[in-house]
Amino acid sequence: xSEIIFEEHEAHKGDVCLxxxxxxxxxxxxxxxxxxxxxxxxxxxxxxLQVPGHPGYSLMEAFAGYGYDVWTVxxxxxxxxxxxxxxxxxxxxxxxxxxxxxxxxxxTGQASAIYFGQSSGALRAGAFANACPERVTKIAxxxxxxxxxDSPTLIKRAERLEEWKNNPRRTVDExxxxxxxxxxxxxxxxxxxxxxAAASEIENGGGxxxxxxxxxxxxxxxxxxxxxxxxxxxxxxxxHDGIATDADVMDxxxxxxxxxxxxxxxxxxxxxxxxxxxxxxxxxxMKSFLDMPPRGD
Numbered sequence: 001x002s003e004i005i006f007e008e009h010e011a012h013k014g015d016v017c018l019x020x021x022x023x024x025x026x027x028x029x030x031x032x033x034x035x036x037x038x039x040x041x042x043x044x045x046x047x048x049l050q051v052p053g054h055p056g057y058s059l060m061e062a063f064a065g066y067g068y069d070v071w072t073v074x075x076x077x078x079x080x081x082x083x084x085x086x087x088x089x090x091x092x093x094x095x096x097x098x099x100x101x102x103x104x105x106x107x108t109g110q111a112s113a114i115y116f117g118q119s120s121g122a123l124r125a126g127a128f129a130n131a132c133p134e135r136v137t138k139i140a141x142x143x144x145x146x147x148x149x150d151s152p153t154l155i156k157r158a159e160r161l162e163e164w165k166n167n168p169r170r171t172v173d174e175x176x177x178x179x180x181x182x183x184x185x186x187x188x189x190x191x192x193x194x195x196x197a198a199a200s201e202i203e204n205g206g207g208x209x210x211x212x213x214x215x216x217x218x219x220x221x222x223x224x225x226x227x228x229x230x231x232x233x234x235x236x237x238x239x240h241d242g243i244a245t246d247a248d249v250m251d252x253x254x255x256x257x258x259x260x261x262x263x264x265x266x267x268x269x270x271x272x273x274x275x276x277x278x279x280x281x282x283x284x285x286m287k288s289f290l291d292m293p294p295r296g297d
Contacts, residue, residue, distance in 0.1 A: 094128045188268060
């Protein structure tokens, strides 16, 4: 396996500095894969997590090893990016992705990329594809919700809607992450994962995250228009994920216009597909989609 190179870069959105991370093997022209994080994790806690004694949790390293030029960013208010009074909602995340795309183009020479988003990161990525379709060659979603109708997780979360509306941030610690990893079902993550995620957040910028995406997902769905995503698309759904119903996800899938589209349901997965004990099954589904040969004419 080729040596994986780690780099850090910055993008600037007015006075806000966005911290970007890159892992690649140095091959010119490698396809760019941009990973968009969700509500409760900054970029590296989501996609480059190091779990002591348990290697193989970094999605960035896995796909860099597969030959992709892998990027991610701490959205405004997360991790090592500037912490502001903003609640960092989905619209804010789209603006983040616009300026980071320009950085990726300047460094790699590639004007478009493959985008992957998990949970509210899926909504950020989808909304970005709506706003800037020329920047997105393929898109992959995990833990996606569309309208939110009958979602067990969002019904429960909406009980605290005023809290999400009136407080820009919430604390994330080991107990919080333990709840995230077990709220759908127990036994699909290792016990060491919650302390590793909490430690990663502290190391990479602090122990709190913005509430804007929580509020959006409770009050403002639908946000993404699947009819306006013109590129090939993949949806990966864990069998225990309470963020959406099968019917809601299938409705979104049916509205995607490109005929190169896949909806993959995988057993043994809950909400955090990239951090579960069966994450290799998720990696396999995504790699197969990304590696599909182009259509011949």
